[in-house]
Structures are given as C-alpha cells and as structure tokens.
Amino acid sequence: MTTRRAAQRDRTRDDIKHIARQQMAEVGAAGLSLNAIARQMGVAVSGLYRYYDSRDALVTALIIDAFHAQAAAMQAGADAPPRNAYQARMMGAMWGYRSWAVAHPAEFALIYGSPIPGYVAPADQTRPAAARAMTVVYEVLNEAEAMGKLHAPADLPMPPKLLRETGVSLQVAYLGAVGWTRIHGHVTLEVFGHLDGLVTDLEAFYRAECATLMREGGLQPD
C-alpha cells in the first residue's frame, strides 16, 4: 500500500510515454525506438523494460491514451453548447474528432493508420478505449431522439449485439456508423495529406460535410 515508490514509478512511466509521443511526432508511429527514448532520457535502454515489458506494451499504452484523448476532445466539443442544442453538440463532437487528429497526426496514425508490423493490439484492452468515442456520439443522438429531434433513415439492419450492448436504437446506430465513416474519410485523408490541392478550404469543406450529414439525419438547427 506504499505509494512513495509507486508514485515515482507512475511518473517514470508517464515520462517514457511523453518522450515517446514527442518522438512519434518527429519520426512517426512505426519509427518509435526504445533506444532513442532511452538516449533522450539519459538512461540505459534495458532499464525501460522495468516499466514496459516490451516495445509493443508501450505501443499499446500509447494507443489506449490516444483513444481516450480523442474521445475527450469529442466530449469537450459536445459539452460546450447548451444541453438541448443537439445539432451544435453533434457538431462539437465531430469538430473535436478532426481537431484532435490534425493536432496529433502521429497519434492519429497510431490508432487509425496501418497496423504496425509485428504488433497486434490486445483487443481486450484497446476495444473499450476505442469505443469511448462512439459513446460520446451515441449520448447526444440518444437525447435528440428522445426529444423527437432525430429522423434518420435506417433502411439496413444493424448488429443486434451492438444494439443490445449499447442500448441505442436502430436509427442511432445507423447514423453513428454512417457519420463515422464520412467524418473519418475526410479526416484521415486530410491528416495524411491526400487532400492537398483537391480542396480549397479544408475546414469549410469539413463543416459542409458535417452539415449535410446532420441534415440527412433529420437533426434540425437548434
């Protein structure tokens, strides 16, 4: 129950992650090097293994952090407008998704880019973190739906397990999935630089797509 040493330990683990994020920003997610981290920390590389079992374990920790960070950005965006301004809240969440991504391209690449060579994410740890983002959206949509402000066309069946476990309606699940794919398409192309020269004003373009999406979902302007 001692916390003197445990606290120190946590601090070191955070230091490692912090430097790792820094390096990712420079050299990219897959270029993460324990040696480089140790060098910057002024410590022997073998010592890092006291804090993370392997490079993969560190990557997993970074992935989970990244999912949480993005979800937090979305939550903040969704919480800013008044409670009953559903469209503004949705817009806030979607804007948070993109803002976080363009501000943290390497961490975005880590969670949504190509999988790292030998690495396989331990689903039991990363899945819950990944689900948090969707939860933010579901929350807003649920409330809008309860107020009768949502009229999305859901002409396709959705996974029963998803509906059961999240408790959302068919239309909420459908709109969530459609919304995510659209939003994500723009964001991932923008972050990886594939929209350069194709679009004039990336922010305006994104906003327009979000507006279209909400119109389609029957979410009226507040």
Next chain:
Amino acid sequence: MTTRRAAQRDRTRDDIKHIARQQMAEVGAAGLSLNAIARQMGVAVSGLYRYYDSRDALVTALIIDAFHAQAAAMQAGADAPPRNAYQARMMGAMWGYRSWAVAHPAEFALIYGSPIPGYVAPADQTRPAAARAMTVVYEVLNEAEAMGKLHAPADLPMPPKLLRETGVSLQVAYLGAVGWTRIHGHVTLEVFGHLDGLVTDLEAFYRAECATLMREGGLQPD
C-alpha cells in the same frame, strides 16, 4: 540497344516486387525486410541493391504499382456497364475502389495508411500515379454532366489550379472530392477492421452509402 540482358533485369525486378507484395500481405507494409526477400529468393541480400538503390526505392516502386492497380480496378468497374449508364459506371468505379482495397489490404495500407517511418515519397513520381484514380471518376462525371445528368450542389469554391489542370467543372470537382472522402472513410475503416461489430453487412452498407452519394449528386438511375 540490346535487350537480352535488360529483359532479364526487368524480370528480376518484378520478381523482387512480387515477393515483396507477398511478404507485405503477411507482415504488413512497414515490416518489409530486404533480408527476408533475399532469403526467400535464395540470394544474398546485398545483391538486391543491384536492382533497387535502397529499401525506400523498392517501396516507391510498390507504391506506384499499387496506385496504378487500384486505378485499373476502378477503370475496369467503370468500363463494364454501357457507356451511357452513368450511375452504373460510377458505382462500378466506387466498387472497384473498395474491392481492390479489401483484396489487397497491405498494398492499400501502403498508399493510404500511416507513412512509413523514415520514408518520404518522392512526390514527382507518386503524385501522377495517385491522380489516376481520380481521373477515372472525373471521366464518368464529365460525360454525365455533358448529358445534363448531373446536378450536384457545389456551394464551395474549389482550387483553381485543380479546375485548370483537369478541366473539370466546379460541381464535378466538388462531387469528386466529397465522394472520395466518403468512400474512403468506409473503405479504410473496413480494411483496418474498425467496422467489425459496428455494421452488419459491410457490402450492403457500402452500397447504400454510394447510392446516397449519387442521389445527392443528382445522378439518376440509368
């Protein structure tokens, strides 16, 4: 002007790329290893440098091939229906985009996933290859527009340079960009496994999104 030796050389280069693609399918794009390729070819790794200046040079070649392969898949999809069945041709191109991606996930990751650590693509070589896919779409949309079958809302300015260089109209450029972001969002999430459990029937879901897109663009059923 001899071609005896040159042909042999080209054949070997293709062999290398072939094995590289094979390995990418197993270990992922960033996990590509010259050593592993040489081992499988039963040759000394240093010998590979006679054919590609570096690992990056090989990667560049694979990227260009991948862009062309996907564009070819789209072209084939667009060419299958009758010339004046514009909606079917668009659908064919979009279906080709996704089909190629799910059939070649590693190569898809190579061109649209997170950038490889130290690697920077030589834009002068990869850009033209990357643009080919969009050209396929532009071609169909141009013809549909000329026939008065396209009514896309283009409420945003598009890059003048793009319009000038491709010769497409504002609405075609706009619909192309919107379409790509949507399509790509679904495909990239599907290929990287992020839609598992979120969507019941991935193909039906994709088709529905494509249909929505074309309806929005004013492309009538043929």
Next chain:
DNA sequence: CACTATAGTGAATGCTATACACATTTTAGC
C-alpha cells in the same frame, strides 16, 4: 573468342529489440 559489363557474394558497420546477470538504491518490517 576475348573482353567487359554485370550479377552475385561475404564481410563489415552501425542501427534496432530483447534477455540476463549483476550492482545499487530504496522501502518495509521489526
């Protein structure tokens, strides 16, 4: 047929992750 350009080899360099044995420091129990 003889010459030469090329293909291919093996060794060397300097990265990387990881494992292990050892030394040092810090904490906990008495």
Next chain:
DNA sequence: GCTAAAATGTGTATAGCATTCACTATAGTG
C-alpha cells in the same frame, strides 16, 4: 535504526535489420 527484500538501473550479449564495399564468377556483346 537496522536488516532483509524489493525495485531500479547498468553493461553485456544475441539476433535481426539496411547499407556499403571489395571481390569473384559469369554471361552478353562486339
């Protein structure tokens, strides 16, 4: 306050990686 245990950190060793270079064997060309 002292001692035993636990945790931290180091140095070394192994194995895999990309890349360079000097060298040899060979195949294509004139």
